[in-house]
Amino acid sequence: MFEKQTSVTPFANKLEVELYLKSEIPGSTGECNESGIENLLSWLGTAPKFTTFRVNTLVSAANEVCEVIARDLHKQAATHGNSLAVYNVAVHPKLPDTVVISSFNEADLRIQEREVIVDATCGAAVLRGAHVFAPGIMGMPTGVHCGDIVSVFADTVGQCKKGYQKPYVQGCKIFLGNGIVRMERKHLYAKNLKPVGVAIEMTATVSGCPVIGPDCLSSNLALLQNLPSILCGHVLNPLQNEIILDMCAAPGNKTSHLAMLMGDQGVIIALDKTESKVKNIVKRCQQFSLHSVHTFVCDSTRSVKKISQPCDSEEQQKLVLQGPPFIQESFDRILLDAPCSALGQRPQLANRITVNQLKSYPLLQRKLFHSAVSLLKCGGTLIYSTCTVTHEENEGLVLWALKHFPNLDLVPAVPVLGGPGLKGSGLTEEQRQCVQKFGPPLVGSDCDIDTIGFFIACFRKKSTVDVT
Structure with a gap:
């Protein structure tokens, strides 16, 4: 017989969390919302059918990595006598450094005696x-x-x-x-x-996802990474010789991507408040022989010097390299991939998060956002992202930011792979189209839809204005 992937209800505090999620979804009454919650829970309990790798473009081309992976998968299928396994390995049409593996695996998955x-x-x-x-x-x-x-x-x-x-x-x-x-x-x-x-x-x-072992790819050739996470770097679009801040950088996957997009030319400051996590960032950058990344142990809510010190670009770079706290308007671009409830991670087979924990994240995210706006140069770009699906941590944060920071414009997050923000979330139609959201109610079976839950918003700082 052939076993199919089945979903599970991941939350140990199921009723409590479901009630919270219902309150988080605009227009959350009636049978339609009940169906939406069930679809969300079912979706969270299954694995995406696509696997994505981000290629180290400093040493290889994506099409070369495709060939290496395809050979390895063909060899695996032959070794295990799985003649029905079919994999398509291709470069993503919009992200030239991304390899997508789709599976048409019809392996016989009879349950064994042991x-x-x-x-x-x-x-x-x-x-x-x-x-x-x-x-x-x-x-x-x-x-x-x-x-x-x-x-x-x-x-x-x-x-x-x-x-x-x-x-x-x-x-x-x-x-x-x-x-x-x-x-x-x-x-x-x-x-x-x-x-x-x-x-x-x-x-x-049962998910059909292929196993890409360490023997297939050398450690510096490519990195297994979720598609929306890869997209973050492209939306930020760092340029050579700019000064970039990654505020919550562990484990360093997005940090290393930014360095590659810049050709390892420029300055990237990577912060995390936990020393062990900063060591992981260092290891990730060493894996890819990156020299533009400078790491510091720092709580990013405390990364801003209260007194601004006007200086030229050369002096500014020297001050940045000394580490936090930083003077205001020190960075050309900032990535705030914020700590979040992570309710977009798939598959979730068990999750013991409580409503009190869910409610704690927006306050932290707002504190981090305050720091980000202070540290961003006029004309600079700020990316806010999460791997969750709650309104308060996503569209709600955007609404709060636009209200409290009149010197910020919400601009389109491009390239576009995900869907718009939620209807009824308070965002205008134009604002909904600026952000990108991955997850239900999007339906489909392509790699841009069947991924983890994620949210991306892009802001541009237009001038110095007092904020409330």
Whole structure:
């Protein structure tokens, strides 16, 4: 038999979160809204059917990376005897540094006699095309040996105890796909053991997403990245020799993209308030041998010097390189990829967020936005983005910004891949068309629609005006 991808309701606090989401959707009454919420939850519980890579254009061309990936996928299919697997690998028509892989995988996914249980986080990664790594395995039956084919299930309620060795019938589990065992119980559960590496080599998943292993692409050739995240860099459109600020830069994926778009010529300041996360930004930039990125541990809500110091461009760059806090109007372009509720991430197999947590994000986002406007030069561009679907964190933030910062214009976010802002959100029709939103109620099966939930707004600073 052939198993299909099924969706789950991801929220542990389902009723509480659903009520909040209903209040967040304009015109949120009646059966139409009930249907909209159910569509949203169903959509969040499934994986996108497209995989995207951002190419390191400093060392390779996108069409060359396409050829490498296509060869690897063909080799995998032959190795696993999956003659029905068909993948289309192509350069995105609007983003020349982006490779899109679409799957027409009709692999036979009969559920095997033996099953392995993984946690929800691991399960979500598997549905996006990852192998099962050792730390994610919760349960494995005795008698399973390397080379055996097993079915992999995700525990979506977190009830499976580490080291479980019987068939898992308690709680809720969903079928992810089949794979080949590369680590046995003795490799996973011995005392004081901290296993690493691939434990189950996935051969096929219900999502159909291909597995692109590390042997396929060299570490500096391309990066697995969601399409809207790649789009952010293109909308900001940094130019060579400009001074750019990435305010919440970890883990560094968008930061490295900005550097590549600039040809690694210019200055990019990457901030994060957590030292370990800043180290990850450094590692990402080292991976691609980037020299234009300068990282600092800093809470971006406190990144502005209260006193402005007028200076020429050369002196300004020297001051920026000294690190935060920065004088006002120091940056040509700013990316504020804000901390958010992340309700656009797919698939979500388990989410324990509370309404109080959901309500906490807009206040932080507004504080960060205040800093961004202060640090942006007149004539400069500010991109605000989130990976969530709530009105208050997206269209609501835009409305607030336009009210409180008369020196900002909302301008079209181009190139356009996503849909407009929500109807009834308070934005005019012209403003709705300026922003880009990814997620329901958009319907379709192309790579620009079947992606994670995301929001992008583009502002331009026109003059210095007192703000409230």
